[in-house]
Amino acid sequence: MAITETSAAIPASGERQAVRPPNRLFRNISAKIALLPMILVAVGIFVGGTTWTIVYSFTDSGLLPRLDWAGLEQYERLWSQRRWIVSIQNLAIYGICSLVFTLVIGFVLAALLDRKIRFEDTFRTIFLYPFALSFIVTGLVWQWILNPNFGVQKIVRSLGFENFTFDPLYNADIVIYGLLIAGLWQGTGLIMCIMLAGLRGIDEDIWKAARVDGIPAWKTYIRIIIPMMKPVFVTALVLIASGIVKLYDLVVAQTSGGPGIASEVPAKYVYDKMFQGQNLGQGFAASTMMLVTVAIILIPWAFLQFGGRAKK
Amino acid sequence: MTNPAQLAPAVAAAGTLPRLQDGPSGPPPRRALSGRNIMLYGTLIVVSVYYLLPLYVMIVTSLKGMPEIRLGNIFSPPVEVTFQPWVKAWAEACTGINCDGLSRGFWNSVRILIPSVILSVSVASVSGYALSKWKFKGSELFFSILLLGAFIPYQVMLYPIVIILRELGLYGSLGGLVLVHLIFGLPINTLLFRNYFAQVPEELFKAARVDGAGFWGIFIRIMLPMSLPIFVVSLIIQVTGIWNDFLFGVVYTKPDLYPMTVQLNNIVNSVQGVKEYNVNMAATLLTGLVPLVIYFASGKLFVRGIAAGAVKG
Numbered sequence: 303m304a305i306t307e308t309s310a311a312i313p314a315s316g317e318r319q320a321v322r323p324p325n326r327l328f329r330n331i332s333a334k335i336a337l338l339p340m341i342l343v344a345v346g347i348f349v350g351g352t353t354w355t356i357v358y359s360f361t362d363s364g365l366l367p368r369l370d371w372a373g374l375e376q377y378e379r380l381w382s383q384r385r386w387i388v389s390i391q392n393l394a395i396y397g398i399c400s401l402v403f404t405l406v407i408g409f410v411l412a413a414l415l416d417r418k419i420r421f422e423d424t425f426r427t428i429f430l431y432p433f434a435l436s437f438i439v440t441g442l443v444w445q446w447i448l449n450p451n452f453g454v455q456k457i458v459r460s461l462g463f464e465n466f467t468f469d470p471l472y473n474a475d476i477v478i479y480g481l482l483i484a485g486l487w488q489g490t491g492l493i494m495c496i497m498l499a500g501l502r503g504i505d506e507d508i509w510k511a512a513r514v515d516g517i518p519a520w521k522t523y524i525r526i527i528i529p530m531m532k533p534v535f536v537t538a539l540v541l542i543a544s545g546i547v548k549l550y551d552l553v554v555a556q557t558s559g560g561p562g563i564a565s566e567v568p569a570k571y572v573y574d575k576m577f578q579g580q581n582l583g584q585g586f587a588a589s590t591m592m593l594v595t596v597a598i599i600l601i602p603w604a605f606l607q608f609g610g611r612a613k614k
Numbered sequence: 615m616t617n618p619a620q621l622a623p624a625v626a627a628a629g630t631l632p633r634l635q636d637g638p639s640g641p642p643p644r645r646a647l648s649g650r651n652i653m654l655y656g657t658l659i660v661v662s663v664y665y666l667l668p669l670y671v672m673i674v675t676s677l678k679g680m681p682e683i684r685l686g687n688i689f690s691p692p693v694e695v696t697f698q699p700w701v702k703a704w705a706e707a708c709t710g711i712n713c714d715g716l717s718r719g720f721w722n723s724v725r726i727l728i729p730s731v732i733l734s735v736s737v738a739s740v741s742g743y744a745l746s747k748w749k750f751k752g753s754e755l756f757f758s759i760l761l762l763g764a765f766i767p768y769q770v771m772l773y774p775i776v777i778i779l780r781e782l783g784l785y786g787s788l789g790g791l792v793l794v795h796l797i798f799g800l801p802i803n804t805l806l807f808r809n810y811f812a813q814v815p816e817e818l819f820k821a822a823r824v825d826g827a828g829f830w831g832i833f834i835r836i837m838l839p840m841s842l843p844i845f846v847v848s849l850i851i852q853v854t855g856i857w858n859d860f861l862f863g864v865v866y867t868k869p870d871l872y873p874m875t876v877q878l879n880n881i882v883n884s885v886q887g888v889k890e891y892n893v894n895m896a897a898t899l900l901t902g903l904v905p906l907v908i909y910f911a912s913g914k915l916f917v918r919g920i921a922a923g924a925v926k927g
Contacts, residue, residue: 329750330748330750330829332748332828332829332830333744333748333750333753333829334750336740336741336743336744336748336829337741337744337745337753337756339737339741339796339800340737340741340745340756340757340760340800340804341756343760343763343797343800344756344757344759344760344763345756345759347763347771347774347775347778347797348759348760348762348763348766348771349759349763350774351770351771351774351775352766352770352771354773354774355770355771355773355774358773367773367777411661414654414657414658415658417654419654419655419658425658425662426917427910427913428662428665428666429661429662429665430909430916430917431665431669431906431909431910432665432668434854434905434906434908434909434916435858435902435905435906436857436858436859436860436875436901436902436905437858437860438858438860438875438878438879438901439858439875439878439898439901439902440668442878442879442882442894442898443668443671443672443895443898444668445882446671446672446675446688446891446894446895447667447668447671447688449688452683452684452687452688452891453688456687457687457688457689460687487664487665487668491665495917544765547767548767548768550860550861551860551861551875554860554879554883555860555879555882555883558883568769569767569769572769572772573769573772573861573864573865576772576773577865582773585769585773586773588769589767589769589770589772590770592767592769592770593766593767593770596765596766596767600765
């Protein structure tokens with residue numbers, strides 16, 4: 303039995319030897335077939351699609367993509383648009399505020415929850431639930447709460463402060479902070495969770511040592527814990543930053559870019575030009591600028607994270 | 615049966631028992647109402663109020679009639695509870711010419727969600743398995759590209775995908791949107807499964823290979839039965855992510871196939887007609903209900919999912 307089996311196997315392997323060249327390619331063939339969808343997505347969509355958009359951002363595509371070379375014309379036009387400048391400014395203000403407040407609030411909440419308190423799970427559940435909701439829901443709720451005729455402004459006025467004004471969604475100067483309130487409400491829970499995981503990873507002995515030395519808790523956090531949590535902070539930073547660049551749904555739901563163009567953001571510019579303005583070239587140029595923004599954030603991070611040891 | 619580790623504290627306690635008679639020892643018990651605790655819990659409670667407020671306002675507003683909303687303030691509980699806004703939001707609210715309420719969007723979302731989740735979780739699990747246990751030359755490179763892709767703004771890839779879907783004849787259909795969700799769910803979920811399967815001992819894998827199991831045999835007989843938790847985590851990420859999506863829904867489908875989020879936005883932000891805030895809030899709450907139920911039902915697994923996706927990424 304065994305002999306017949308091996309003898310049957312020999313010619314088969316002999317055949318495989320005969321067609322030698324593709325041998326390497328066909329090793330682990332099922333694994334390679336199984337990875338085909340992922341490879342297609344990585345190369346076809348992510349690399350291919352990105353390259354396609356960058357190339358076409360140098361053309362004068364209008365209603366349909368055309369390969370008529372136009373050099374930097376789209377970019378020149380883009381940066382001369384007031385709406386684009388406002389979008390970039392908004393993104394910068396929203397981005398910096400969101401980054402700072404999310405990190406601070408996220409860390410403080412995580413530190414409070416880490417003080418061995420009761421009902422920790424309850425508090426954590428409360429802080430994190432907005433993260434499960436979509437930006438559309440978030441935007442619509444806060445639109446309602448910040449409604450000057452019914453919401454916060456009216457309530458404070460009815461308490462006796464007749465001249466109190468707080469109508470961020472109707473005031474072009476502060477509308478971006480109205481978005482910020484909603485964005486923070488939705489996103490801080492996530493960062494808090496990540497910070498909490500980081501705090502839990504810190505050795506209990508460090509706390510004991512600090513207590514023995516009589517260092518107050520707040521000083522321990524600033525001098526010892528935060529420097530130790532640098533990788534966690536960097537991860538949180540990258541997460542927040544890549545989320546900020548994508549900011550779109552929240553604006554559409556909460557303000558639709560208004561009043562006027564006061565709360566426009568780059569992602570909305572791209573969508574409007576591509577799918578409503580029939581000005582594909584502008585859409586491509588604007589989305590390429592968004593990619594550049596992400597690259598500016600990501601490349602230093604990649605160096606920090608992988609630089610030195612990996613060949614990346 | 616008795617665990618020595620469990621016995622140890624009991625022995626220790628018995629050993630210290632006689633000392634109790636000597637008088638109090640150890641640090642004095644902390645008072646529950648110390649200044650530190652008031653600060654701590656006070657801060658947490660105030661912050662909790664800020665986080666809970668919108669949910670409360672949504673519920674309260676959706677249960678009031680319009681006259682009551684115009685007179686009262688948004689925080690006051692309803693004097694007269696009415697479920698009319700909920701009925702209207704679900705079955706009668708108008709978007710454009712269609713007046714069959716959010717139910718249309720809800721069922722569209724369900725029809726998008728189920729195939730998208732099944733497809734993306736299965737493709738991601740198989741990819742993660744192949745990447746962790748069947749590495750070949752170049753597999754890590756493709757994976758790095760996939761992960762980098764997760765950081766590319768979606769806007770960059772929107773139009774190329776429109777062209778691909780048009781070529782495939784899927785543009786504007788639910789099938790096309792399912793494909794898009796598959797594509798963009800792949801990086802995070804593949805990472806999740808890859809990290810999970812990488813922890814499976816190599817010996818187990820080698821033993822199975824010696825016994826003659828192949829790629830699929832090992833996956834189905836060995837990996838699947840031990841990976842329920844990671845499947846649940848991936849499922850949670852995908853269900854909430856796809857349900858909450860707005861951009862892809864609005865770009866890749868037609869108005870009568872819009873998912874719930876897009877329809878919700880169209881109902882609430884429509885410029886015509888009198889604004890019915892109670893109906894709007896009922897509609898908003900309805901849309902948020904699915905992810906909220908998943909969130910509260912899954913508890914710690916949800917946290918684990920985002921922590922796994924974030925910290926390791």
